[in-house]
Amino acid sequence: xxxxxxxxxxxxxxxxxxxxxxxxxxxxxxxxxxxxxxxxxxxxxxxxxxxxxxxxxxxxxxxxxxxxxxxxxxxxxxxxxxxxxxxxxxxxxxxxxxxxxxxxxxxxxxxxxxxxxxxxxxxxxxxxxxxxxxxxxxxxxxxxxxxxxxxxxxxxxxxxxxxxxxxxxxxxxxxxxxxxxxxxxxxxxxxxxxxxxxxxxxxxxxxxxxxxxxxxxxxxxxxxxxxxxxxxxxxxxxxxxxxxxxxxxxxxxxx
Amino acid sequence: xxxxxxxxxxxxxxxxxxxxxxxxxxxxxxxxxxxxxxxxxxxxxxxxxxxxxxxxxxxxxxxxxxxxxxxxxxxxxxxxxxxxxxxxxxxxxxxxxxxxxxxxxxxxxxxxxxxxxxxxxxxxxxxxxxxxxxxxxxxxxxxxxxxxxxxxxxxxxxxxxxxxxxxxxxxxxxxxxxxxxxxxxxxxxxxxxxxxxxxxxxxxxxxxxxxxxxxxxxxxxxxxxxxxxxxxxxxxxxxxxxxxxxxxxxxxxxxxxxxxxxxxxxxxxxxxxxxxxxxxxxxxxxxxxxxxxxxxxxxxxxxxxxxxxxxxx
Numbered sequence: 001x002x003x004x005x006x007x008x009x010x011x012x013x014x015x016x017x018x019x020x021x022x023x024x025x026x027x028x029x030x031x032x033x034x035x036x037x038x039x040x041x042x043x044x045x046x047x048x049x050x051x052x053x054x055x056x057x058x059x060x061x062x063x064x065x066x067x068x069x070x071x072x073x074x075x076x077x078x079x080x081x082x083x084x085x086x087x088x089x090x091x092x093x094x095x096x097x098x099x100x101x102x103x104x105x106x107x108x109x110x111x112x113x114x115x116x117x118x119x120x121x122x123x124x125x126x127x128x129x130x131x132x133x134x135x136x137x138x139x140x141x142x143x144x145x146x147x148x149x150x151x152x153x154x155x156x157x158x159x160x161x162x163x164x165x166x167x168x169x170x171x172x173x174x175x176x177x178x179x180x181x182x183x184x185x186x187x188x189x190x191x192x193x194x195x196x197x198x199x200x201x202x203x204x205x206x207x208x209x210x211x212x213x214x215x216x217x218x219x220x221x222x223x224x225x226x227x228x229x230x231x232x233x234x235x236x237x238x239x240x241x242x243x244x245x246x247x248x249x250x251x252x253x254x255x
Numbered sequence: 256x257x258x259x260x261x262x263x264x265x266x267x268x269x270x271x272x273x274x275x276x277x278x279x280x281x282x283x284x285x286x287x288x289x290x291x292x293x294x295x296x297x298x299x300x301x302x303x304x305x306x307x308x309x310x311x312x313x314x315x316x317x318x319x320x321x322x323x324x325x326x327x328x329x330x331x332x333x334x335x336x337x338x339x340x341x342x343x344x345x346x347x348x349x350x351x352x353x354x355x356x357x358x359x360x361x362x363x364x365x366x367x368x369x370x371x372x373x374x375x376x377x378x379x380x381x382x383x384x385x386x387x388x389x390x391x392x393x394x395x396x397x398x399x400x401x402x403x404x405x406x407x408x409x410x411x412x413x414x415x416x417x418x419x420x421x422x423x424x425x426x427x428x429x430x431x432x433x434x435x436x437x438x439x440x441x442x443x444x445x446x447x448x449x450x451x452x453x454x455x456x457x458x459x460x461x462x463x464x465x466x467x468x469x470x471x472x473x474x475x476x477x478x479x480x481x482x483x484x485x486x487x488x489x490x491x492x493x494x495x496x497x498x499x500x501x502x503x504x505x506x507x508x509x510x511x512x513x514x515x516x517x518x519x520x521x522x523x524x525x526x527x528x529x530x531x532x533x534x535x536x537x538x539x540x541x542x543x544x545x546x547x548x549x550x551x552x553x554x555x556x557x558x559x560x561x562x563x564x565x566x567x568x
Contacts, residue, residue, distance in 0.1 A: 186377060
């Protein structure tokens with residue numbers, strides 16, 4: 001009895017020590033990142049890079065989560081009018097960018113959100129129609145028995161989603177996330193419109209600003225633009241095997 | 256029993272609403288509401304950069320847009336571009352998918368290879384790769400052309416703007432379509448194809464009578480998505496534009512003759528001419544045209560789209 005007590009005490013102490021170690025280790029490893037990011041603001045394009053990273057990361061993360069939830073609901077819910085609502089999701093594909101962009105600009109202008117990353121956060125919360133479509137198609141192929149078994153165990157919809165669907169959908173999550181990143185990273189017009197007045201802008205608007213004389217002469221001003229294409233290419237190479245897995249070579253459950 | 260089922264239905268509906276609500280709120284705020292506002296905008300004039308001096312003008316913008324020769328020529332460019340790009344794109348995507356599908360172990364590699372152009376941002380691939388190395392003086396087009404006509408020069412960007420734009424769009428969109436078709440090919444039954452081979456069918460017969468009919472649902476999907484994409488691309492013709500005018504930014508280029516498709520024209524009218532009301536009217540016309548074509552395609556789809564599930568029942 002006393003032995004177990006002592007062991008429990010020791011283990012509690014050691015786990016505390018471990019937690020402290022981890023915490024300080026984390027500070028040591030993450031601290032430079034934070035300091036480095038703060039230092040970014042001193043580089044000529046530092047704030048622009050920071051802005052680009054913020055909008056790309058927040059849009060990618062939020063839109064993937066939101067689209068996964070919506071796609072799951074559209075694929076698995078037993079609600080009668082869900083297909084009507086899904087038509088609205090697809091119909092937003094047809095709306096030209098420029099039709100909604102100026103009213104949205106006015107909306108964000110009135111809310112004082114121009115020159116901030118907030119529009120991208122809000123768009124991210126909405127998710128994009130293609131991502132929702134992707135998740136819906138993928139989740140529609142899951143066998144119903146899995147879900148029913150979990151429902152009998154008393155799991156709610158959200159529990160089922162996180163316990164069964166999310167762990168089995170890594171490829172499609174990766175594809176949707178990289179797709180969102182590529183979308184926002186290369187979208188010059190929106191960034192230009194919503195960071196127009198900001199001296200710092202985003203990395204893309206600053207880099208293309210260097211090209212004032214045109215690119216035919218080549219020269220150093222084109223180098224940053226070439227480097228700008230690297231992150232999406234790298235992310236694509238990283239998830240490339242997921243695309244081939246789900247689309248080309250996989251012989252899993254058919255729809 | 257009924258009560259319990261009713262409660263479960265209500266819970267199910269509540270869960271559905273909760274999951275869809277982030278999208279729905281965004282849909283109302285960033286799609287439905289702006290659409291309504293832009294409809295109002297298209298019927299009024301105002302100062303774009305100050306957002307004041309609103310005047311109601313009714314359908315004047317629409318009438319002027321349909322009479323304006325520039326808008327008419329943009330409409331014509333859009334029609335020609337779409338009529339060439341969409342069918343050519345579909346053929347290219349199906350061809351690539353069939354080709355890659357025979358690739359055996361290297362399928363994954365070729366799949367990634369053909370998709371790569373879609374990953375590079377248009378700003379980079381047009382300004383750095385296509386304007387300079389491919390369509391520029393001494394670029395790939397020039398070299399190939401000089402093999403056939405050594406002493407003649409063509410200004411590809413200015414003179415053949417439409418051709419360059421179509422080739423660029425084919426190059427940058429083929430990969431995604433190919434992946435969709437590869438996924439579709441997985442559902443084409445192997446047994447049918449093998450049975451046809453046993454019966455002595457040639458590869459082209461199999462393609463025509465088995466593979467393509469079974470692919471029609473995917474072809475339909477890609478046709479609609481391709482039309483929508485073709486009618487919405489805006490930055491590409493601007494970046495290919497032939498003059499670095501205005502503020503020096505490549506984003507204020509004027510598209511080459513023949514490549515001035517409607518969205519680029521709307522961009523010019525809205526931001527450079529600063530007539531947002533007129534721009535909104537033209538983009539609403541564009542939206543209505545996309546909608547009409549989509550509806551017509553959906554209506555005719557039952558005559559040529561073959562869903563294998565229907566026969567199985």
